[in-house]
Amino acid sequence: MLQPIRNGSALNLPSRHHACSSVIDVYNGGSSDANVTLRSENLKEVSASLKSGELRRVRTHWQGGSSQVTLDLKNGAGLRFDNLAYSTPVNLAP
Numbered sequence: 056m057l058q059p060i061r062n063g064s065a066l067n068l069p070s071r072h073h074a075c076s077s078v079i080d081v082y083n084g085g086s087s088d089a090n091v092t093l094r095s096e097n098l099k100e101v102s103a104s105l106k107s108g109e110l111r112r113v114r115t116h117w118q119g120g121s122s123q124v125t126l127d128l129k130n131g132a133g134l135r136f137d138n139l140a141y142s143t144p145v146n147l148a149p
Contacts, residue, residue, distance in 0.1 A: 077093065077114075077115045077117065077124060077139070077140070077141040078112060078113070078114050078115070078138070078139075078140045078141070079093075079112075079113050079136055079137075079138065079139045079140070080110065080111070080112050080113075080136065080137045080138040081103065081105060081110070081111055081112075081113055081134055081135070081136055082105075082109070082110045082111075082134070082135045082136075082137070083105035083106065083107055083108065083109050083110075083133055083134055084107075084108070084133040084134075084135055085107060085130065085131075085132055085133020085134070086107055086133070087107060087130050087133075088104060088105065088106050088107065088130065089104070089105050089128070089129060089130040089131055089133060089134050090102060090103070090104050090105070090128070090129040090130065090131075091103055091105070091113065091126060091127070091128055091129075091131065091134060092126070092127040092128075093113065093115055093124055093125070093126060094124070094125045094127065095115075095117065095121035095123065095124050095125065096121060096123070097119060097121070098115070098117045098119055098121055099115075099117070101113065101114075101115045101116075105134070107133070112138075
């Protein structure tokens with residue numbers, strides 16, 4: 056079960072497979088601008104700033120695989136996430 060996420064905290068999403076090229080939809084239902092950053096070891100950090108009321112699809116365009124992605128939030132109390140998707144590199148597929 057997921058625990059509430061506080062501003063400035065990180066959420067680790069373990070995966071059974073090595074994910075790459077992750078995509079997640081983010082909606083900012085809060086009253087102020089917010090920021091979400093996706094990080095994964097040895098891959099380029101991806102950040103998105105969302106204005107109040109904005110819905111955005113965040114794409115990482117990662118080429119390498121990773122079994123863990125970290126979400127870092129700033130002013131994230133109003134952020135809502137949906138449609139987390141990722142591909143599995145062909146050379147890592149089971």
